[in-house]
Amino acid sequence: MTSSPSSALSLRNLHKHFDAGRPGLLRRDDRLVHAVDGVDLDLGRGEILALVGESGCGKSTLALTLLGLERPTSGEMYFEGTDVARLRGAALKDMHKRIQMVFQDPYESLNPMMTIEEIVEEPLIVHRSFPTSDQRRARVIQALEDAGLKPADSFLDRLPHQLSGGQRQRVVIAASLVLDPTILLADEPVSMLDVSIRAEILNLLADLRARQGISILFITHDFGTVAHFADRIAVMYLGRIVEIGRTEEVLRAPRHPYTKALLSVVPVPNPRLRQKRTILQGETPNPIDLPTGCRFHPRCPIAEDRCRLTDPPAVTLSPSHSAACLLIENDK
Amino acid sequence: MTTPTTSAPLLAVRDLSIDFITPDRPPAHAVSRVSFTLQPGEAMGLVGESGCGKTTLSLALLRLLPPQGRIVNGSVQFNGRELLALAEPEMADIRWRHMAMIFQGAMNALNPVVTVGSQIGEAIHRHYPFMSPPEVAARVAELLDMVGILGARADQYPHQYSGGMRQRAMIAMALACSPEIVIADEPTTALDVMIQAQILDLLDNLRRHLGLAVIFVTHDLGVVAELCDKVLVMYGGVTAEYADVDTIYNSPRHPYTQELLKAFPDLSKPQAALNSIPGYPPRPDALPTGCRFHPRCPLVFDRCRTDQPALLSVSPVWSSQQSSGYAGTANSKRSGEVRPTHLASCHLVENDK
Numbered sequence: 001m002t003s004s005p006s007s008a009l010s011l012r013n014l015h016k017h018f019d020a021g022r023p024g025l026l027r028r029d030d031r032l033v034h035a036v037d038g039v040d041l042d043l044g045r046g047e048i049l050a051l052v053g054e055s056g057c058g059k060s061t062l063a064l065t066l067l068g069l070e071r072p073t074s075g076e077m078y079f080e081g082t083d084v085a086r087l088r089g090a091a092l093k094d095m096h097k098r099i100q101m102v103f104q105d106p107y108e109s110l111n112p113m114m115t116i117e118e119i120v121e122e123p124l125i126v127h128r129s130f131p132t133s134d135q136r137r138a139r140v141i142q143a144l145e146d147a148g149l150k151p152a153d154s155f156l157d158r159l160p161h162q163l164s165g166g167q168r169q170r171v172v173i174a175a176s177l178v179l180d181p182t183i184l185l186a187d188e189p190v191s192m193l194d195v196s197i198r199a200e201i202l203n204l205l206a207d208l209r210a211r212q213g214i215s216i217l218f219i220t221h222d223f224g225t226v227a228h229f230a231d232r233i234a235v236m237y238l239g240r241i242v243e244i245g246r247t248e249e250v251l252r253a254p255r256h257p258y259t260k261a262l263l264s265v266v267p268v269p270n271p272r273l274r275q276k277r278t279i280l281q282g283e284t285p286n287p288i289d290l291p292t293g294c295r296f297h298p299r300c301p302i303a304e305d306r307c308r309l310t311d312p313p314a315v316t317l318s319p320s321h322s323a324a325c326l327l328i329e330n331d332k
Numbered sequence: 333m334t335t336p337t338t339s340a341p342l343l344a345v346r347d348l349s350i351d352f353i354t355p356d357r358p359p360a361h362a363v364s365r366v367s368f369t370l371q372p373g374e375a376m377g378l379v380g381e382s383g384c385g386k387t388t389l390s391l392a393l394l395r396l397l398p399p400q401g402r403i404v405n406g407s408v409q410f411n412g413r414e415l416l417a418l419a420e421p422e423m424a425d426i427r428w429r430h431m432a433m434i435f436q437g438a439m440n441a442l443n444p445v446v447t448v449g450s451q452i453g454e455a456i457h458r459h460y461p462f463m464s465p466p467e468v469a470a471r472v473a474e475l476l477d478m479v480g481i482l483g484a485r486a487d488q489y490p491h492q493y494s495g496g497m498r499q500r501a502m503i504a505m506a507l508a509c510s511p512e513i514v515i516a517d518e519p520t521t522a523l524d525v526m527i528q529a530q531i532l533d534l535l536d537n538l539r540r541h542l543g544l545a546v547i548f549v550t551h552d553l554g555v556v557a558e559l560c561d562k563v564l565v566m567y568g569g570v571t572a573e574y575a576d577v578d579t580i581y582n583s584p585r586h587p588y589t590q591e592l593l594k595a596f597p598d599l600s601k602p603q604a605a606l607n608s609i610p611g612y613p614p615r616p617d618a619l620p621t622g623c624r625f626h627p628r629c630p631l632v633f634d635r636c637r638t639d640q641p642a643l644l645s646v647s648p649v650w651s652s653q654q655s656s657g658y659a660g661t662a663n664s665k666r667s668g669e670v671r672p673t674h675l676a677s678c679h680l681v682e683n684d685k
Contacts, residue, residue, distance in 0.1 A: 054525070054526055054527075055495075055524050165382075194382050195381075195552065195596055196381050196551070197608050198595065198608070199595050199607055199608035200608035200610075202606060203608070222525055223599060224554065224596075224598075224599060225597055227597055227599050228597055228606050229606075251599060262526065263599070265525055265526060265529035266554070267553075267555055267557060268558070268598060269553045269554050269557045269596045270581050270582070270600065271557045271577045271581055271582075272578065274557070279526070279529045279530055281480075281530070283496060283526075283527065
């Protein structure tokens, strides 16, 4: 397979495995944690793609791999059409500037002793992007304004505790924008915020895509937050993408039983629409001992005998929609 | 005040006001004149943004306010007994035995160096000092089983539990003495959607099978729509709106309730634009004049800036009691019920009359 040049980022059969054993003299454990286990994914330029899954499904490991903080065990990764494994030196550094992370918790991820200016300026210093402090200040002000903190000057000397949760998350976003990225990896960027201000941050991200053409990989466990603004949704389970499609395809006609279960438990804010919820018992299994056959079968409400034996390939349902389940043909 | 016509409520809170006292400063009014009732087996959602007084109100019901917090007015009656008049030792017998709380971030509230089983056992021992150790152990196993944790895991420490299991353990602890009321303060905020669904399903089952009354303190309107019979929306320490769950979601009258609903993502209407409510709830020591919501209200008019709106009955269709303040008597059955009076504190409600 090759990557499409229209993609900001392409992953082909990407794996990231960790040693399960703790380092130690007498401890020996050859087992592997299959955190990311064969992921194919394309993030289009200017696209918002939601990556949905429970804790332990590998979505954060995937993000760390994309950031270059973890080396993939195998598989390929293309950044704007170029094989990342071949990038060296300045080109590799440039890629790391172009892919930035928006962290989850604006209460924990900002250094309480640093001013807003210092926080947003830090990436510029690390990457030696602008030689003079005047240039850096101009860039910081621009980033703060792009993140909706206006007038930006009034925020420069403030400390994180003087800001509200929504403003802090905007600072986190400004710090990721300051290097002029083309891709943002947003890991649960609103889950720590009050519902009343979540829309504000989601609208800001949608706006950055619209104005600057930034591609966004939005990592979350909550369908509710992505439904309104993602172009496509990818559902991840135990290191693998089990279903992917345009947002309306996945929401209106989910085909994988895991997607269906996740959707059934999203609270609907209308008591007249209380629905039958498919509550999966237990938690995502340990990715050390992957189940045989379909990795979802132990928790699947409709699993059959053959699901224990065969690892299901992705079934194409439309040019943009596919799901990996053996029982899809029954599901009419 | 008129008395509700149906059976006496399990919990009747009337005109409860709570101040926070700091030396050399005027008192901060965290909660002002909040009233509601709770029937056995009923689930009420206590809804509002952070800083609207939900947690303060909950702590006051158990008389667990921090030292600066003072209950300055009102009454809290549990089964007809005035809790605010009880001496502390008597209150200690009510707490946990009759009314328990699952605290916010509860999964981190467990003691890391004591096994989960002993922590639950401690709560039982406190109220039943004469229970023998084997009896306590049996009760602990029974409670863990009730929340879906294997009895053998009683001997494990909190770090050996996942987040969802720790939250279940906290629920087991809250249920240790079979209380009639559980106050759950943001019980699922930090959890994954599927684990959240498991926990909410568990609480809902316990409510149906044990007749437990539950107060869900949350900013998550989805949780409330799924599980609650009625809703009290708080803003800036006052009741913005109080009604049965269907009325709150389908004909809300307070602009704050309406805005909160628009901010909540609804998968059944993915095309609808998500709204945010600009600004922040007022600090209790700097409350605005007039209606406390007026600086953020999209429908604000002159009078809102000067006069604080009274809590008025919106649709006195179901009873002739006018503005009785707390004639809330919902059955937990969802059809053919007596709806609680729909109350809202907004000048627009009055204009409609």
